[in-house]
Amino acid sequence: MPVKTIRIKRLVPAALALSLMTSLPLFSAHAEERIMTTQNAGERAAKSGVPFVAPALEKYLQGPVAALWRRPELSLRDRSIVTLAAVIARNETTELPLYLDLALENGVKPREISEIITHLAFYTGIPSATAAITVAKDVFARHNIGADQLPAGSPNLLPLDEAAEAARAAYVGQQFEAVAPGLVQYTTDPLFRDLWLRPDLAPRDRSLVTISALIARGQVAQLPVHLNKAMDNGLTQTEAGEVITQLAFYAGWPNAFSALPVAKDVFAKRAGQNG
Amino acid sequence: MPVKTIRIKRLVPAALALSLMTSLPLFSAHAEERIMTTQNAGERAAKSGVPFVAPALEKYLQGPVAALWRRPELSLRDRSIVTLAAVIARNETTELPLYLDLALENGVKPREISEIITHLAFYTGIPSATAAITVAKDVFARHNIGADQLPAGSPNLLPLDEAAEAARAAYVGQQFEAVAPGLVQYTTDPLFRDLWLRPDLAPRDRSLVTISALIARGQVAQLPVHLNKAMDNGLTQTEAGEVITQLAFYAGWPNAFSALPVAKDVFAKRAGQNG
Amino acid sequence: MPVKTIRIKRLVPAALALSLMTSLPLFSAHAEERIMTTQNAGERAAKSGVPFVAPALEKYLQGPVAALWRRPELSLRDRSIVTLAAVIARNETTELPLYLDLALENGVKPREISEIITHLAFYTGIPSATAAITVAKDVFARHNIGADQLPAGSPNLLPLDEAAEAARAAYVGQQFEAVAPGLVQYTTDPLFRDLWLRPDLAPRDRSLVTISALIARGQVAQLPVHLNKAMDNGLTQTEAGEVITQLAFYAGWPNAFSALPVAKDVFAKRAGQNG
Numbered sequence: 001m002p003v004k005t006i007r008i009k010r011l012v013p014a015a016l017a018l019s020l021m022t023s024l025p026l027f028s029a030h031a032e033e034r035i036m037t038t039q040n041a042g043e044r045a046a047k048s049g050v051p052f053v054a055p056a057l058e059k060y061l062q063g064p065v066a067a068l069w070r071r072p073e074l075s076l077r078d079r080s081i082v083t084l085a086a087v088i089a090r091n092e093t094t095e096l097p098l099y100l101d102l103a104l105e106n107g108v109k110p111r112e113i114s115e116i117i118t119h120l121a122f123y124t125g126i127p128s129a130t131a132a133i134t135v136a137k138d139v140f141a142r143h144n145i146g147a148d149q150l151p152a153g154s155p156n157l158l159p160l161d162e163a164a165e166a167a168r169a170a171y172v173g174q175q176f177e178a179v180a181p182g183l184v185q186y187t188t189d190p191l192f193r194d195l196w197l198r199p200d201l202a203p204r205d206r207s208l209v210t211i212s213a214l215i216a217r218g219q220v221a222q223l224p225v226h227l228n229k230a231m232d233n234g235l236t237q238t239e240a241g242e243v244i245t246q247l248a249f250y251a252g253w254p255n256a257f258s259a260l261p262v263a264k265d266v267f268a269k270r271a272g273q274n275g
Numbered sequence: 276m277p278v279k280t281i282r283i284k285r286l287v288p289a290a291l292a293l294s295l296m297t298s299l300p301l302f303s304a305h306a307e308e309r310i311m312t313t314q315n316a317g318e319r320a321a322k323s324g325v326p327f328v329a330p331a332l333e334k335y336l337q338g339p340v341a342a343l344w345r346r347p348e349l350s351l352r353d354r355s356i357v358t359l360a361a362v363i364a365r366n367e368t369t370e371l372p373l374y375l376d377l378a379l380e381n382g383v384k385p386r387e388i389s390e391i392i393t394h395l396a397f398y399t400g401i402p403s404a405t406a407a408i409t410v411a412k413d414v415f416a417r418h419n420i421g422a423d424q425l426p427a428g429s430p431n432l433l434p435l436d437e438a439a440e441a442a443r444a445a446y447v448g449q450q451f452e453a454v455a456p457g458l459v460q461y462t463t464d465p466l467f468r469d470l471w472l473r474p475d476l477a478p479r480d481r482s483l484v485t486i487s488a489l490i491a492r493g494q495v496a497q498l499p500v501h502l503n504k505a506m507d508n509g510l511t512q513t514e515a516g517e518v519i520t521q522l523a524f525y526a527g528w529p530n531a532f533s534a535l536p537v538a539k540d541v542f543a544k545r546a547g548q549n550g
Numbered sequence: 551m552p553v554k555t556i557r558i559k560r561l562v563p564a565a566l567a568l569s570l571m572t573s574l575p576l577f578s579a580h581a582e583e584r585i586m587t588t589q590n591a592g593e594r595a596a597k598s599g600v601p602f603v604a605p606a607l608e609k610y611l612q613g614p615v616a617a618l619w620r621r622p623e624l625s626l627r628d629r630s631i632v633t634l635a636a637v638i639a640r641n642e643t644t645e646l647p648l649y650l651d652l653a654l655e656n657g658v659k660p661r662e663i664s665e666i667i668t669h670l671a672f673y674t675g676i677p678s679a680t681a682a683i684t685v686a687k688d689v690f691a692r693h694n695i696g697a698d699q700l701p702a703g704s705p706n707l708l709p710l711d712e713a714a715e716a717a718r719a720a721y722v723g724q725q726f727e728a729v730a731p732g733l734v735q736y737t738t739d740p741l742f743r744d745l746w747l748r749p750d751l752a753p754r755d756r757s758l759v760t761i762s763a764l765i766a767r768g769q770v771a772q773l774p775v776h777l778n779k780a781m782d783n784g785l786t787q788t789e790a791g792e793v794i795t796q797l798a799f800y801a802g803w804p805n806a807f808s809a810l811p812v813a814k815d816v817f818a819k820r821a822g823q824n825g
Contacts, residue, residue, distance in 0.1 A: 048680060049687030055703035056668040056748060057679060064740050065676070071732060087677050091367055092641055094684065095677040118331040124527040125491075126340070127362050127370040129332060130323055134369065137324030153330040179539045180516035182346060183523050183531055190339050191528065198331060216675075218769055219493055219529040241730035248733050252674040253741065254769040256733060264729045366642055393606040399802040400766075401615070402637050402645040404607060405598055409644065412599030428605035454814045455791035457621060458798050458806055465614050466803065473606060494768055494804040 065249060073242035078208060080106040082243050085116060085209045086216035086251045088132045089124040096132060100139040110140060110149040115201035116209050122191060123213045157197035165192055204233040212243060215259045216251035223262045228270070237267055340524060348517035353483060355381040357518050360391060360484045361491035361526045363407045364399040371407060375414040385415060385424040390476035391484050397466060398488045432472035440467055479508040487518060490534045491526035498537045503545070512542055615799060623792035628758060630656040632793050635666060635759045636766035636801045638682045639674040646682060650689040660690060660699040665751035666759050672741060673763045707747035715742055754783040762793060765809045766801035773812045778820070787817055 121129035207230030396404035482505035523531035671679035757780030
């Protein structure tokens, strides 16, 4: 990736994030996109009313929130995935077009967005996913995204770690087979023997979506398992801490502060294992 | 009930559930209903965009989710009540028309839907209920449901177990009278001396709605009390486990897995009491 | 304030709360407002469908809920703030116009509503706030509220208790600096060194908004800290208990009952310290 593109990529999204909600001027790497998006931004700003109704929030969006998106601890693409997952998980459908536009602008591929929504059908429920699809359909049409940019229904799956999956299935079965045998079976298939192996969203990104949804909905009970899985899948400790920071702004301080002690404990235990 | 009707009832709803969201052909026991519902289904499929935006979710809806609705551990009617309660409890109003249609198709009476919404006004808040009513009003009109099919405001109440209610009231009063005397009073009346005794939704079904709402919103703290009450009201252990399985798909895996250990503990304690 | 006005103020809001959703006649202290609001109320009643779809809920709204709003343990203004915070925190945007109208009618100033929304951007996430702003913009326009009635972006801040803030920052930093340094920094600034010091919403009211949002979303983990802060800021124990009672109706019984033992414990510890 040429240096110039990187620099533009680093600068654009904060401006974009703001301009879509406010009246800041917008620039983009691609002229045509710029025009289309700027118009949307103008309409959005007029519709959103942030500068008029909440001048304080406008100030924070232009200051600390813009600075947040520029922090190097987490890429723009990852921040967009985290934020998009939170907005879908919380059924904030009226705000979803902005975060879908932002994800596409920040390099999240349409096929990845498709898989993020399907992944969240399992982690936050089918109605959350179908509500998001109704919105995404129009956003995809506006961006001229066709079926060729979306995943196949039944692609070749990634290889499975049979031993790890067998251990997981045995543990869950031993715990809950007598309580909800159907759920135990569905957790094996389709959840872990199909969904998690679909190739159009990397396992590390599926983990990013999963922990973002858990934190954004305040469901920290399953966070240790999934944060460990995320870090096994390549998420660094610095990135994980920054996911929580990003979610403080997009899912509220209380959810972030409920996640902090859980993450601290996971980090400490992993450090102990590696030490 | 004649065998043929049962067979149709067993086959219809899964097809219905899918066809309302996708492009599957739809059939129904009643020709006129079929035509009307098929048109709605076609419009819904075109609007929903599931097959286009998320081909993987489309595949899961046609496979494991269709199979879920056919599982004999919980009736179609009960699955519709559980799912409807979850969607109302989570304020997923854009998806609500589908689940209201499905509930009516699967034999939930309009007067029961009315009481489910009123019950949820107490268990998930008045705004959740009034938002659902705005949607239900149009669905009822589309199905030609009139006031004669809806409950009276003040019907004759079911008999109260005075001893059990007195014990409950004494316990709650002793715990919380000094903290929130108003809430203690409102919990006695209207909650337990009026709402729970209204005759147009059976106590077992009120319990089904209550535990579905608790699980769907991740509020497991009150689940032991209400799961015990549900089983006292006639919900079997098999049905309770299947409620959790149904909610994994409609309120997300994390909520289901937070409910599992709670249910396991309730089941074990009840087995110990009966053993 | 003359006695007559007080009496009217005591009578109006319950009638208003109901008439906006139902078909009750409405009266108001100001003739012009009455006409405008009554028309809205009529439209809302027709649109809401509560009396038709859920006659039982209609009965409860006219009985115990109307009585709730008249209880002297918490002022109408505070009840409106608590309820508005809950509705915004839970993204119940379709119901929001009613509760914004009710807040304005009950004496919550437009500049306070603006700050409530900005405050909730931090406590329940930016998307909750921007969704609320889209609704509030239209409500403000309908009430002819102009920029002169809204806060400045950067007003003179209230004085800071430097010692208390330094202690808080030291504790949070010691706990979580290694986990999420960005979040630790943002919690100091803008959260505690800017947002909480903005003058257009009193600290006691910011606390009221914060504990209402925590209870309404079921996030009791941070409730002890913020309930203590609320009482340090002037909220009485009676008012705090009544906040929970109000939220039983507007965020559901389970959230209220999860808050009760936490509040009981906070009250006991404070009584011990003062004894």
